Amino acid sequence: MTEKTNEALAKADRLESGLTKLDSCAEQVAELKKVLAVQEVILKEKNDKADELIQVVEKETKGVSIEKENAATEEKKVAVTADEVAKIKEVCRIELEKAEPALQAAYAALNTLNKANLTELKTFTSPSPEVVCVVSAVYILWEGTRVGKIPKDRSWKAAKVRMSIKPLGHAHEF
Numbered sequence: 001m002t003e004k005t006n007e008a009l010a011k012a013d014r015l016e017s018g019l020t021k022l023d024s025c026a027e028q029v030a031e032l033k034k035v036l037a038v039q040e041v042i043l044k045e046k047n048d049k050a051d052e053l054i055q056v057v058e059k060e061t062k063g064v065s066i067e068k069e070n071a072a073t074e075e076k077k078v079a080v081t082a083d084e085v086a087k088i089k090e091v092c093r094i095e096l097e098k099a100e101p102a103l104q105a106a107y108a109a110l111n112t113l114n115k116a117n118l119t120e121l122k123t124f125t126s127p128s129p130e131v132v133c134v135v136s137a138v139y140i141l142w143e144g145t146r147v148g149k150i151p152k153d154r155s156w157k158a159a160k161v162r163m164s165i166k167p168l169g170h171a172h173e174f
Helices: 002-111 115-122 129-147 156-165
Strands: none
Touching: 115 156, 129 156
């Protein structure tokens, strides 16, 4: 009977020790549940923010894709325009090469004029349309190279005023 009592006491101590451990584990589980509840709230907030960020990224990705497509379209248009500009440039270069001798001849012809010729020209009250056209052209060329823009008033009167402003050493200084 003593042996059975000792065995029963040992089992009771073991049972009591197990119950103490179970209580301790229950307390730890309760604390962990509290921590888990707080972490679940934080995790939910972070998941919500991540979802919002994913939506923003998706929206931005769509926008970037659209912009990329637009840029590709514009790049094609620019390439076409560049080709057209290159062709126009070549045509202009050819036309300039053709016009260059005439321009040089015009400058040479202007250099044959002297002050007496210009004085006689200024005395005309109403010259022929051809003379007005030539003088206007010279006036446009002179003003265009001097101030960088075409004069608005290209009349005979304006040309005469310009010829009277400054004594001309050379005809090409119109």
